[in-house]
Amino acid sequence: MLFQSYIFILLFFPLCLLGFWGLKRQKLLQLWLIAFSLWFYGAASPYYLLLLLGSIAWNYAFFRAIERGIGRVTERVSGSAMERAEHGMERDSSRKRLLLGIGIAGNLALLCFFKYFNAISAGWSQMKGLEDPILQLALPLGISFFTFQQIGFLADAYKGEVGACSLREYVLFVSFFPYVSSGPIVNAQEMLSLIHICICLRWGCQKRCCLRIPSARRWMQAMAMWQGCPARMPGW
Numbered sequence: 709m710l711f712q713s714y715i716f717i718l719l720f721f722p723l724c725l726l727g728f729w730g731l732k733r734q735k736l737l738q739l740w741l742i743a744f745s746l747w748f749y750g751a752a753s754p755y756y757l758l759l760l761l762g763s764i765a766w767n768y769a770f771f772r773a774i775e776r777g778i779g780r781v782t783e784r785v786s787g788s789a790m791e792r793a794e795h796g797m798e799r800d801s802s803r804k805r806l807l808l809g810i811g812i813a814g815n816l817a818l819l820c821f822f823k824y825f826n827a828i829s830a831g832w833s834q835m836k837g838l839e840d841p842i843l844q845l846a847l848p849l850g851i852s853f854f855t856f857q858q859i860g861f862l863a864d865a866y867k868g869e870v871g872a873c874s875l876r877e878y879v880l881f882v883s884f885f886p887y888v889s890s891g892p893i894v895n896a897q898e899m900l901s902l903i904h905i906c907i908c909l910r911w912g913c914q915k916r917c918c919l920r921i922p923s924a925r926r927w928m929q930a931m932a933m934w935q936g937c938p939a940r941m942p943g944w
Contacts, residue, residue, distance in 0.1 A: 716748075724741070735876065741880055742879050749849065749888050759851070760848075760888075763818065763858065766814055767858040767862060770808075770814075771865050774808060805866070808863070815859050853887070853892075854882055856893055864895075870896055873900070
């Protein structure tokens, strides 16, 4: 689906705005945006949509594994309690690096497959004396953008720079239709903050205190001053 197409201008965007202004619950609003984002991406081909959902499932599973610190040491280690704790942290860190490496490798393998399959297929066909390649695959829309965006997300999660993120928020972060097909690559915390800002602005000044992300609070304070609303809310 193109932004300048009739279906986007006359149907998709008006319906999306209707739900954005009409829904009262934050979860329902996020699900509404997810549904329209998946519709936007899957309009080109349902196979692309399955690929996107598979990539999301892969990366979110590794994010949760890194977040939980899977592989914590449970066996007894000789020495003091401090030595056992340090040994456990070292082992846990190595497991997290392994999880990060596997997660990134899976992303790069998927990207390289679609980027270079046609070239390899054409070269193989020429070696066999065939005029046409045996098989050609269309490059999925925006695969480079959402792949590297999720790699950045995993790296941030490994460094502890990503807070709590539900599956619903993650799917919206990756598939959000304004940038899923053409970028730019965005930071997870900044994007989630902006989504919360839009939701809270839509609900009014009374909902601003629900934001817990520091960058979002700074944005909201600036917007509150610009709108002439109280800039300091309870909990800020």
